[in-house]
Amino acid sequence: MTDDRVLNSSDLKKMKVLIVDPNSFMRGVVADSLRRLMVTHIMAAASAVEAFNVGRMFKPDIIFVDWDAGRMSGLEFTREVRRNTTGISRETPIILLAGVIDHDQLMSARQSGINEFLLKPVSAQGVLSRIEEVVMRPRKFIDSRNYVGPCRRRKDDPNYAGPWRRLTDEPPAKANNEMAKENAFKLRQIIEGLTQYADRTNVDRQAGIRGMYRMLQQNAEEVGRLGDDIIVRVWNTALRYIEGVGMTDTYDVEVVKYHFQTIAIILDMPEEAFLHRTSVANELERLVNKKIHSAHEKKHDVA
Structure with missing residues (x-):
């Protein structure tokens, strides 16, 4: 019970x-x-x-x-x-x-x-x-x-199907991905490239942001073909963030990297974590809307 x-x-x-x-x-x-x-x-x-x-x-x-x-x-x-x-x-x-x-x-x-x-x-x-x-x-x-x-002992609950296992459980084995392994591998490579561009913004901001934006656009169709609606939503939210605040003073590289980290983690989420995956996508969209709105307000104040 x-x-x-x-x-x-x-x-x-x-x-x-x-x-x-x-x-x-x-x-x-x-x-x-x-x-x-x-x-x-x-x-x-x-x-x-x-x-x-x-x-x-x-x-x-x-x-x-x-x-x-x-x-x-x-x-x-x-x-x-x-x-x-x-x-x-x-x-x-x-x-x-x-x-x-x-x-x-x-x-x-x-x-x-x-x-x-x-x-x-x-x-x-x-x-x-x-x-x-x-x-x-x-x-x-x-x-x-x-x-x-x-206490480090706790009765196991066989009916637990939450987004993540508890501390007293063994860490999950490989997650059951909805997409083929080769597609997941390809996406991880793309994420690695995007993260490198994100890190580059600390040295050459404009080049890093332009490189990220170009790579996100070029691979948007490929990501869509993977058939994972949640990943597509997170991908599009990253694009919207860069479009909205990429060249403003409110740009935060950690926001972009958080999107990429989220996609990488979603790839490993088990199928029963659908609600958690959806919740993460919803909150990223809300966060980006808030950031874009704040950037626009700051722009109007300056004007």
Whole structure:
């Protein structure tokens, strides 16, 4: 029998959440997802050290921390919290954000005292599922000589078909892609080329942006033939972003790279993750609309 309890909006409004991520764009993505869930008490920190200072006063109910939290990793941050040396309650649920996670990393995360993990790209649906897991179905807190953190044992739920497996599960094997392996391989090569152009914008902005835009246009038809509507939507959103703000002061290379990272991850998502894939595409479209609108407003203000 599964536990289907969910949080209501009043519970979420009272919740205090701390985000720890050195990437300002990713902090914004997570915060935006939380605000969509009606969470209003949100604080963010660019490093673990800053998070300790903020956390002592803020006293978060939940912490989202990136695997790479600056000079101190997300796992080291978690160990410090569990040791009760930071001023943050050692029992505070901690959710680890990561782009990918392999078996060894999963074992390390379990040992550090992480409650849950959430793979990027982040969506409001994914954030909510992890919050509900730590709030509605908390695991017993263990304080022993060799380990401090949530119990690492949990009864397996054979009916679970969420977008990502939980921390206590083994990491997924190869995902069942809807497209042929050769097409997925070809798309990964294209994404690699686009990412190189994105990195080039830090040195030669105009050349990098033009190269990205040209490559996105040239391969749009090829991507359409792959037959994955979600990837097509993300692809088109990247095009719209570059068209809308590419040559303005509001252009952010991290937004573009996040699109490319999202496509690469979607390729590995299992078939049952359809709702999560759709949610990610919806939120990227909303984010880009917001960025383009902001760029246009800034342009009119200058004029």
